[in-house]
Amino acid sequence: MSETAAAAQTLNFQAEVKQLLHLMIHSLYSNREIFLRELVSNASDACDKLRFEALDDGALYEDDPDLRIRIGFDAEARTITVADNGIGMSRDEAIAHLGTIAKSGTREFFGQLTGDQKKDAHLIGQFGVGFYSAFIVADKVTVVSRRAGLPAGEAVRWECSMAGDEAGAYTVEQVEKAGRGTEITLHLREGQEDLLSSWKLKSLIRKYSDHIVQPIVMKKEEWNDEEKKQVLTDEDETVNQANALWTRSRNDISEDEYKAFYKHVAHDFEEPLAWTHSRVEGRHEYTNLLYVPKNAPFDLWDRNARHGIKLYVKRVFIMDDAEKLMPTYLRFVRGVVDSADLPLNVSREILQESKDIDTIRSGCTKKVLALLEGLANGEEAADKEKYAGFWGAFGKVLKEGVGEDFANREKIAGLLRFASTKADTPDEVVSLADYIGRMKEGQDKIYYVTAESFNAARNSPHLEIFRKKGIEVLLLSDRVDEWVVGNLAEFDGKALVSVAKGGLDLGVLEDEAEKKEAEKAADEYKELLDRMKASLGERVKDVKVTLRLTDSPACLVADEHDVGMNLARILKAAGQDAPASRPILEINPQHPAVLRLKYEEKHFDDWAAVLFDQALLAEGGKLDDPATFVKRINQLMMAMSGN
């Protein structure tokens, strides 16, 4: 190792770390006890990693094969130490892991902070507080760590001291450390003295870290008659249960234990929304304990975001973030899968190919969908409330499943919730089953409209006839909704039909008299339709008399097999080529503006263009040439006022 690396060096924190430290202290103070949970959680992960790496290289255990976490305190020095004999950190790793935040989406996360302590505390919880939570209770933190496999002389000492509540820099230097692993010493702030007690620390461990797989040991205390107080002995005692929670039977695990374990695996601050725990036997034997979080993580939409499943094989930790274990549309699920059959040396590459993994994934997917169904259809009001919460946080992600998971499509479709014309509010509360239950006598289709915003959907002219007849229409305004309807042709035998595509066929809901009227109008208006078509030229595929409108003069519809207008716009915005297709302009023969057009000579082309453009605007489209549109409107207004 070079001289410079060995000498103490002062390095600056990444700007975001400084910000996080500051926020942590100010926003999380009322949750100060979590620091112990976070440090123990990291220590446990470090032990897991060592156990896994040692599968290939047993020498990493050195002469210390029993993994454990040790917690101690020194009342005089006012310190608490959390030590593990896990994988440890090299100097470079300490700099990278403790001096920077490498998570994707970090900048976006900081952009969301508001300065309101309560809200920010919540956000920080979602971001993951981790190691830095030590600074809630300590104003100086010293980390001494040696990576397994490195010689005793190549350990690193990392230290950061806060001046007031600010810390801008830390020091690293090379030191000796006999045992591998990490020892973190917290120099407590004023007012934290209550933490310097065996009783207090033990109760925190039992409360937050009971489920940790490795033993958490502390020195035993004994009553000393001479000193008339409890004194520490040299004897160790294990404070936690120290067994893998998921291997225990469901009946033996309390709600609180499940919740505490969730916070560890998910690095979440909040309690989970729901969980499913089962042992699957048969061709493949595995245990899964899967949680649905309450809130979306800050990086839900980041393609490189971590996935939340930890894979174990026969209780040996294999990997975090095993993305193959959950389909992408369930990427918010957190938890553990422990397989009895996979080889211990399984790698990400092997997972990609493994049929066993496919089976486990499909089993886990079913479990999560069943869990969600249980909430969605639950008798208890609390379940429904939970499902509404789930939908608010993850509904958009679940929608992706309709196109992604063919085998479970109908099930996923059953879990979807939409806004509709029934309530005419943006709240997504209507299931397809609700919709079908409310269908009109003789109605055999599920109608929907897609638009870029809820208001554009709600006010779409295409809804006029539906509103008049009291037929419910789903109002879809998420981008992903186009993907949903593009992949979901029917539900429960009922076709999903866009109200803005193809010829409107209301089947038996159609009024015969109206139909006749329209046919008559089509004959009567044939000449006008032809003239308009000729005038609009390339902009339209056809011009027809409509059945859809009651109030508006015109609307645009896509031909049956063409890409819908909203989807075409989304594709265009995403830089993708939508197949070029022209819309059909439908005109309302009852409307005075249309009636008038029959007799228009001089300004016919302007009228036709304005009708087209306003139909385009009404359904959320953008004008190619807004200036000309405005000019035409002005000209027509002047013409009407006799100028």
Ligand SMILES: Nc1ncnc2c1ncn2[C@@H]1O[C@H](COP(=O)(O)OP(=O)(O)OP(=O)(O)O)[C@@H](O)[C@H]1O
């Ligand atoms: N006891 C430890 N032994 C070895 N490495 C550690 C230890 N504690 C922390 N680290 C390293 O520092 C990194 C950062 O820890 P930190 O707790 O801040 O975040 P995290 O655990 O990765 O994620 P989260 O913020 O979600 O908790 C860890 O990923 C790990 O690589």
